[in-house]
Amino acid sequence: MTDVLTLTDVTKRFGRFTAVDRFSLRVPAGEVLGFLGPNGAGKTTTIRMVMSIIYPDEGEISVLGQPRASQVKDRVGYLPEERGLYRKMTVDQTLRYFGRLKGLHGHALSRRIAECLERVELQDWRRKRTEALSKGMQQKLQFLIAILHEPELVILDEPFAGLDPLNIELLKALIDELRGRRATVVLSTHQMEQAQRLCDRIVLINRGRKLIEGSMHEIRSRFTTRMLVLEGEGDFERLTHLPGVVNAHVTTAQARLELDDGADPSAILKRAVDVARLSRFEIQRPDLQEIFVRLVGADRQVGAGDAGDEAESGVTAARRTN
Amino acid sequence: MRKVVAVAVREFVETVKTKAFLISALVMPLAIGGAIYGFGWISRSITAGELPPRRIAVVDYSGVVFGELARQCEAYNREHPQRQLLVAATAAADADTLAKTVREGEWHAYLIIPADVVDADTACEFGRKDIQFETGVQLQNMLNEAVFTARCRQTDPPIDPESVRELQRPAAIRTIDVQTGEEAGDEAARMVTPFVFMFLLFMATFGISNGLLTTVIEEKSSRVVEVLLSAVSPLQLMAGKILGMAAVGLAMLSVWGGVGYASAHASGAGHLVTGYRVTYALLYFLPGFLLLSSLLAGIGSACNTIKDAQGMAFPLSIITIVPMLCWMYISQSPASTVSVVLSFIPPMTPFVMILRVCADPHTPMWQIVASLALLWASVVVAMWASGKIFRVGVLMYGKPPSPRELFHWLRYA
Numbered sequence: 088m089t090d091v092l093t094l095t096d097v098t099k100r101f102g103r104f105t106a107v108d109r110f111s112l113r114v115p116a117g118e119v120l121g122f123l124g125p126n127g128a129g130k131t132t133t134i135r136m137v138m139s140i141i142y143p144d145e146g147e148i149s150v151l152g153q154p155r156a157s158q159v160k161d162r163v164g165y166l167p168e169e170r171g172l173y174r175k176m177t178v179d180q181t182l183r184y185f186g187r188l189k190g191l192h193g194h195a196l197s198r199r200i201a202e203c204l205e206r207v208e209l210q211d212w213r214r215k216r217t218e219a220l221s222k223g224m225q226q227k228l229q230f231l232i233a234i235l236h237e238p239e240l241v242i243l244d245e246p247f248a249g250l251d252p253l254n255i256e257l258l259k260a261l262i263d264e265l266r267g268r269r270a271t272v273v274l275s276t277h278q279m280e281q282a283q284r285l286c287d288r289i290v291l292i293n294r295g296r297k298l299i300e301g302s303m304h305e306i307r308s309r310f311t312t313r314m315l316v317l318e319g320e321g322d323f324e325r326l327t328h329l330p331g332v333v334n335a336h337v338t339t340a341q342a343r344l345e346l347d348d349g350a351d352p353s354a355i356l357k358r359a360v361d362v363a364r365l366s367r368f369e370i371q372r373p374d375l376q377e378i379f380v381r382l383v384g385a386d387r388q389v390g391a392g393d394a395g396d397e398a399e400s401g402v403t404a405a406r407r408t409n
Numbered sequence: 410m411r412k413v414v415a416v417a418v419r420e421f422v423e424t425v426k427t428k429a430f431l432i433s434a435l436v437m438p439l440a441i442g443g444a445i446y447g448f449g450w451i452s453r454s455i456t457a458g459e460l461p462p463r464r465i466a467v468v469d470y471s472g473v474v475f476g477e478l479a480r481q482c483e484a485y486n487r488e489h490p491q492r493q494l495l496v497a498a499t500a501a502a503d504a505d506t507l508a509k510t511v512r513e514g515e516w517h518a519y520l521i522i523p524a525d526v527v528d529a530d531t532a533c534e535f536g537r538k539d540i541q542f543e544t545g546v547q548l549q550n551m552l553n554e555a556v557f558t559a560r561c562r563q564t565d566p567p568i569d570p571e572s573v574r575e576l577q578r579p580a581a582i583r584t585i586d587v588q589t590g591e592e593a594g595d596e597a598a599r600m601v602t603p604f605v606f607m608f609l610l611f612m613a614t615f616g617i618s619n620g621l622l623t624t625v626i627e628e629k630s631s632r633v634v635e636v637l638l639s640a641v642s643p644l645q646l647m648a649g650k651i652l653g654m655a656a657v658g659l660a661m662l663s664v665w666g667g668v669g670y671a672s673a674h675a676s677g678a679g680h681l682v683t684g685y686r687v688t689y690a691l692l693y694f695l696p697g698f699l700l701l702s703s704l705l706a707g708i709g710s711a712c713n714t715i716k717d718a719q720g721m722a723f724p725l726s727i728i729t730i731v732p733m734l735c736w737m738y739i740s741q742s743p744a745s746t747v748s749v750v751l752s753f754i755p756p757m758t759p760f761v762m763i764l765r766v767c768a769d770p771h772t773p774m775w776q777i778v779a780s781l782a783l784l785w786a787s788v789v790v791a792m793w794a795s796g797k798i799f800r801v802g803v804l805m806y807g808k809p810p811s812p813r814e815l816f817h818w819l820r821y822a
Binding site for chain 2: 173175
């Protein structure tokens with residue numbers, strides 16, 4: 088399968104700050120890629136370089152076979168994280184303007200506008216100024232701008248931010264439709280649950296560097312550690328010092344124990360029966376959220392060596408959210 | 410290019426639709442023209458209408474002035490039958506009593522002529538209730554003539570005042586334009602012409618490119634700019650915006666120029682609007698506009714609020730305003746060293762040069778060519794630098810950068 092997007096050792100610095108550090112990536116045609124990372128990890132900078140809004144200091148980028156997205160902008164759809172609308176233009180004028188900027192004209196443009204508005208149920212708002220739209224409607228309109236010209240590659244930067252559950256479902260359906268017509272989608276998000284459900288493959292970056300890459304299955308199987316979840320009444324604290332338990336989060340009603348590779352869950356279960364009246368016992372693979380927190384936390388700890396106490400406290404904060 | 414045009418068209422349409430543009434482009438010149446014509450009409454209709462006779466009480470202690478004053482008054486009344494001025498000799502009374510009668514409306518005003526008015530320079534006293542501008546001027550003239558006549562009669566031997574007036578008649582002068590060999594018209598209109606052209610140029614460039622600053626900041630603060638950048642490159646966006654605004658500037662220039670030309674014709678100064686001057690105005694408008702607007706687009710992209718941007722654009726505004734302050738000097742000495750030096754400081758060049766070429770049709774051709782070349786060269790530099798700053802700045806939020814940071818931005822992009 089041909090690659091729609093490739094980045095090779097891409098580096099971008101802003102003064103002394105390195106935003107993206109020798110980052111490489113290949114996105115084959117038709118894939119839905121989840122581009123994950125904490126705030127300030129370099130996601131938006133990377134996406135802006137892909138869109139040739141800014142240029143990398145080092146490394147190569149190829150978009151749809153071209154070294155610069157500027158040459159193929161009409162075949163790429165982009166929903167930026169920082170997005171707005173012309174307040175005084177109507178919905179129709181807005182779509183018409185952006186459609187023209189993306190190479191659509193005349194009849195084809197009118198047909199696409201009608202089609203898209205129908206799909207997201209905005210057709211009645213066509214003649215209204217965008218400032219009259221609710222926030223959710225504005226978000227839908229912004230999404231339409233990104234896909235109006237039926238692009239082969241769609242880049243969505245935090246598309247779920249600020250959407251209500253209904254609109255999140257609509258957006259997921261629309262992304263599935265993109266997949267249905269074999270468009271390639273790069274999706275940057277904080278919402279692990281959405282990424283887990285939508286994406287064929289995940290790339291996790293932190294401090295401008297790639298931490299992990301692979302399909303959901305690959306990534307989860309790479310983390311052989313297991314989570315032991317116990318629920319009930321009792322003194323779960325006494326389980327945290329058992330051999331094989333690497334990490335533990337205990338409340339009065341629940342314990343989440345992270346197990347070593349060699350640990351035997353049934354041995355722990357036996358002890359648990361002694362100390363508590365159990366209502367639930369389950370062995371889990373870590374989900375994306377946990378993998379994310381663990382990897383980013385560990386990476387921060389590495390960075391803490393040179394970054395000092397501030398990063399250190401960041402780690403503990405991240406741990407607590409686990 | 411297709412995208413640049415699409416951006417330009419939107420910019421033009423959206424700007425022309427705004428109230429600010431309608432007011433400045435259409436309503437303003439119409440209002441100014443209307444005010445000028447209206448004012449003329451009002452003052453004509455006032456002078457044409459009949460005015461109630463103004464009665465003035467005169468107390469003449471000298472005893473030699475009133476007779477001549479009354480004669481002067483009669484002559485005036487013959488010439489202005491609708492604006493009669495009546496003087497009446499009144500019995501001696503102190504100023505307070507006279508003032509009271511004026512306050513009560515018995516008289517329009519009073520005039521006390523002291524006894525020694527002919528020999529010494531003792532002041533006469535003119536008392537009036539409300540503003541009597543015209544009456545005051547007329548009375549002053551008549552009083553001058555009356556005192557002058559009285560002095561003539563007092564000299565030994567007496568002089569005939571009419572023969573002195575005859576001797577004092579003004580010498581006629583004819584002003585010839587040495588370049589055309591024709592008789593020159595209104596000197597004041599001639600002097601103001603370069604200023605008018607510069608002012609038009611100034612309004613069209615500075616006024617409009619400031620509009621560009623505003624729209625760049627609006628696009629930034631409404632966060633629409635990155636959506637735009639998904640379809641066009643930063644340079645295409647900047648070029649489109651500048652092009653659209655240049656069209657707005659030209660539209661405004663033609664409306665104002667048209668109104669100006671029409672009113673110049675109406676007031677008989679049409680010959681001052683020559684093809685030569687219009688050509689140079691356009692020749693300097695284009696690079697002048699491009700230079701200012703690309704600088705302001707760069708500044709706008711680096712800032713997040715109009716206030717920050719205006720602060721950053723302040724030095725530029727100061728430089729550009731210099732020709733406005735020195736227009737009198739430059740248009741009267743277009744070939745002086747200062748004028749020549751000022752014409753080679755790029756942001757000022759278009760304004761100084763338009764003053765100079767309008768004031769002096771024999772501005773050396775090399776200076777015109779060199780100043781245009783310099784202007785275009787600085788346009789290229791400004792566009793390059795602003796393009797770089799635009800690329801970085803347009804996506805930067807937060808506090809505006811220092812000049813040093815701006816310099817670094819030139820290397821980021």
